[in-house]
Amino acid sequence: xxxxxxxxxxxxxxxxxxxxxxxxxxxxxxxxxxxxxxxxxxxxxxxxxxxxxxxxxxxxxxxxxxxxxxxxxxxxxxxxxxxxxxxxxxxxxxxxxxxxxxxxxxxxx
Numbered sequence: 288x289x290x291x292x293x294x295x296x297x298x299x300x301x302x303x304x305x306x307x308x309x310x311x312x313x314x315x316x317x318x319x320x321x322x323x324x325x326x327x328x329x330x331x332x333x334x335x336x337x338x339x340x341x342x343x344x345x346x347x348x349x350x351x352x353x354x355x356x357x358x359x360x361x362x363x364x365x366x367x368x369x370x371x372x373x374x375x376x377x378x379x380x381x382x383x384x385x386x387x388x389x390x391x392x393x394x395x396x
Contacts, residue, residue: 322366326355329372336379342387345379348372 320328329351336344352372356365389395 322355322357322369324355325351326366326369326372329355329376330368333372333375333379336376336383341379342383345376345381345383348376348379350376352376 329348332344332351333348336348349372352369355369355372
């Protein structure tokens with residue numbers, strides 16, 4: 288019975304030592320880029336894709352935007368930069384495919 292009391296008091300003492308409540312528990316460790324950062328990087332890739340390397344930066348911005356939305360389409364209402372990154376990335380990719388196909392056929396675009 289004494290061991291139970293001692294264990295309880297140690298547990299209570301340790302809980303107030305946590306400086307950040309998000310560091311442990313249900314949310315898990317906070318490592319890697321967060322969703323807002325992924326959305327902003329995807330948006331930058333999408334805008335840059337209109338000028339250079341659109342066949343590469345378009346799909347990258349779609350991927351980063353989708354990851355920023357939490358890998359589901361219902362997260363779009365919370366992350367506007369991520370949604371814009373996905374839409375602009377799709378436009379970049381479509382324009383890049385059109386440019387490649389018209390260049391292969393010799394038609395001007």
